[in-house]
Amino acid sequence: MLSFTVFGQGVNFEHLTFDEALAKAKAENKLIFMDCYTTWCGPCKYMTENVFPQEKAGEYFNPKFVCVKFDMEKGEGPELAKRFGVRAYPTFFIIRPDGTMQHTVVGGGEVDDFIARIEKGLNEKTSLDYLNKLYEKGKMNKKQLIAYQIALLDAYDKAKSTEVSEKLNAVLKDKDKMKKEYWPIMENDGYGSDNFKLVVNNVVTFRKNIGKEKVDSYLYNNYSRAIDNTMRRGAKEPAAQLNQIRQELANLDLEKKDQLTAKLDLIEAAVNGDVEKVIALASREDSGNDVWSIVSALTTLKPKATKEQAGRIAALGNKFIENAAPGREKAYLETVFEGFKIAAHTGIYFQELTYEQALEKAKQQRKRLFIDCYTSWCGPCQYMANKVFTQENVGDFFNKNFICVKYDMEKGEGPELGKKFGVRAYPTFVIVNPDGSIRHKLVGGGEGEEFIKRVEESFDDEKALGTSITKYNEGNRDKAFLASYAQTLLDLYDPAAKDVANELFITLSDEEKVSPDYWFIFDRKELSPKGSDAEKFLLANRAKFNATKGKEVVDTRLSKDLQRELMEILATKGQAIKATRFDEITKEVKSLKLSNEKSLLGLVAIGRAVKNGNVDRFLATCEKEMPKVKADKRLLNYYLSQLTTRGTDAQKARWKKIADKYL
Incomplete structure (x- = not known):
């Protein structure tokens, strides 16, 4: 195996198996530096893209180590993760040629700081493995305990770190904690801890021993985080906490205190729900606040902002988006301020996205899609778009709960x-x-509130279509469930409704079939078409259905198809209709002995006259039969009036009298 180290470049990670890396380390008398990463880990990517490519990193690592990296979710990665106890990403190991672990560092960092952490692992007396063994012997002095605690913090070993911390606190005095060697431990203790208070109360001494830049950076970062934490969900007494921080800063000589004060003003306004003040501070060029603090404050107040205020915030966001770095930062800001744009919108905010883009956005925001499937010629579609979806209450409901998109089904x-x-x-x-x-x-x-209620059914697992599909596919054949599912499919014009209804029909007893609960099977032609078992059962048990549903309801169902056919005959001018068909309908009507028999036979007579084409005969038939007919008067008027358009003035006048009287 031939390999060489290229100087003047970043870290040279070699494509070796773990065993090959061990063999090479032994041959070259080197240690192994192993990067344990995953593809989805942000800090892992940062180290790969920003730290390891640096020349300084290459100059340090390449001469000292055989450098390898393994994806902990692929290849031999899972086995290595189990072998070395990888619990977080990225994790870095210094491994001896015999395969034993010498040192562990969890988490990345800037190049100088990271090299300093690795350097501790090269020094045997500060390496984790050495200190672990020494600790087990119970022979550690204060200096060694400090080194051990630092190594444990680097290795992210919380349990052991807590144990060692208690021993340290028992033997260390405040003057020991102010020394330079203890500073790496101090740096890990945040705002409100005893160590933080020690730094605040002895800042002059710490600056002298540690350096002003490091100490001030520690104080600034912890105060900044403490201010941000007051906006976290569940923060205890945030207003009181902010006031405490303000008092502490007043007595502290800190170089960037003005920036912290500016952040305090901003976050305090957000905590107090003062939308106008937050907008005013966010709008100032000299506010002293970074964009992330501003975004955090604005986002916190989003539920309290009026539509007008949300509109101003959305406009303000354009400035931040314009100045943002391309990539994740810009994409995040675009998402945040689009939320304000949506909040400012009256009515449903339909986003212009492809279906795949909409689905990706739904995944990111953990929301469902609401999709309007329309056509340009559909009247109800236009009514919903222009009259319902423009309503404020409708928009507020849908914009809050969904990502809304719409697609023309013909384009x-x-x-x-x-x-x-x-x-x-x-x-x-x-x-x-x-x-x-x-x-x-x-x-x-449907109208606004009515439509919202229909959509709210999607939140209910007992009513949502998707849940019903899953239950049905998993074999649920409960009668009540099948009845509900069949009716849902029927409302959606889904042909599968017939199959579900058939399954239900077969499972029902004769007594259940005549129950009002299952009348929908017989009431709809789609579920009980001519010649089907359901229709046969309806005809055979007509008296029982009359008792449970009422004769008029049952007769209406039986006559529905015949009346529809007769109306279609009247609507189709010039179509050849065989006289025998009128005879067949007449025979069927009389055999059924329907309560609206006279109405149907009247339509048959009028139909014959229409197809005959003789205007006088048509008018005479209408005068005789129209008093008996019970049908859609508006459609009858439309269909029948067309026959008289070619008649004489007398015939037209005669028709007008009929229409005025009966239609």
């Missing part, structure tokens, strides 16, 4: 999405889970 990706979602009528509204599965589906619109 672009609409036809494909129509097939995917089984769209058979317009408008159809589909609610999609972030994983792309259908949660719920609705056909037809």
Whole structure:
């Protein structure tokens, strides 16, 4: 195996197996530096892209180590993770040629700081393995305990670190903690801890021993984090905490105190719910606040902002987005301020996204998609778009709960999405889970509050379509469930409704079939078409159905198809209709002995006259039969009036009298 180290470059990670790395380390009398990472780990990527490529890193690591890296989720990574007890990412090991661990560092850092942490592992007396063994012997002095605690903190060993910390506190005095060698431990204790208070109360001594820059940076960072933490969910008495910090800063000579005071003013306004003050401070060029503090304060107040205030915040965000670095930072700010743009919008905010983009956004924001499947010619679609979706209460509900998109089912990706979602009528509204599965589906619109209530059913596992599909596919054949599922599919014009209803029909007893609970099977032609077992049962048990549903309801169901056919005959001018068909309908009507028999036979007579084409005969038939007919008067007027357009003035006048009297 031939390899060489290239100087003047970053860390040279070699493509070796772990055993090959051990063999090479033994041959070259080197230690192994092993980077344990994952592809999704942000700090891992930072080290790979920003630290290890530096020349300084290469100059330090390449001469001293055989450098290798392993993805802990691929190849031999999982086995190595188990072997060395990897619990966090990134984890870095210094390993001897015999395969034993000498030192561990968890987490990255800037190049100088990271090299200093690794250097401790090269020095046997400050390496984790040496100190572990020494501690087990119970023979550690104060200096060694300090070194051990630092090594444990670097290795992210919380349990052992807590144990050693207690022993240190028992033997160390404040003057010991002020020494330079103890500073790495002090740095790990944040605002409010005893060590932090020690630094604040003895800042002059710490600056002298440690250096002003390091001490001031420690104080600034911890005060900054403490201020930010007051906005966290569940923060205890945030206003009192901010006031305490303000008092402490007043007595502290700190170089960047003005920046902390500016952050205090901003966060205090946010904690107090003062939207106007936060907007004013965020708008100032000289506010002294960084963009992330401003974004955090604005986001906290989002639920309290009016639409007008949300609009101003969205406009303010353009400045921050423009100045942001390309990539994640800019994308994050765009998402944040788009939220304010949506909050400022009256009505539903439909986003212009492809379906894949919308789905990706749903995953990121952990929201469902609300999809409006429409066509340009659909009247109800236009009504929803112009009258319902523009309402403020409707927008507030949908914008809060969904990412909203709309697609024309006849353009672009609409036809494909129509097939995917089984769209058979317009408008159809589909609610999609972030994983792309259908949660719920609705056909037809409705007024604002009514429509919201229909959509709220998607939140209920007992009513959501997606849940029903899952239950059905998993074998649930409970009668009540099948009844509910069949009716849901029926409302969606889904042909699967017939199959589900058939399954239900087969399981029902004769007594259950005539129950009002299952009348929907017989009431809808789609579920009990002509010649089906369901229709046969209805005809055979008509008297029982009359008792449970009422004769008029049952007769209406039996006559519905015949009346529909007769109305269609009247609507289709010029179509050849065989006289025998009128004879067949007449025979069927009389055999059923329907309560609206006279109405149906009247329509048969009028139909014959229409197809005959003789205006006088048509008028005479209407005068005789119209008093008996009970049908849609508006449609009858529209269909029948067309026959008289070519008649004489007398015939037209005669028709007008009929229409005025009966239609």
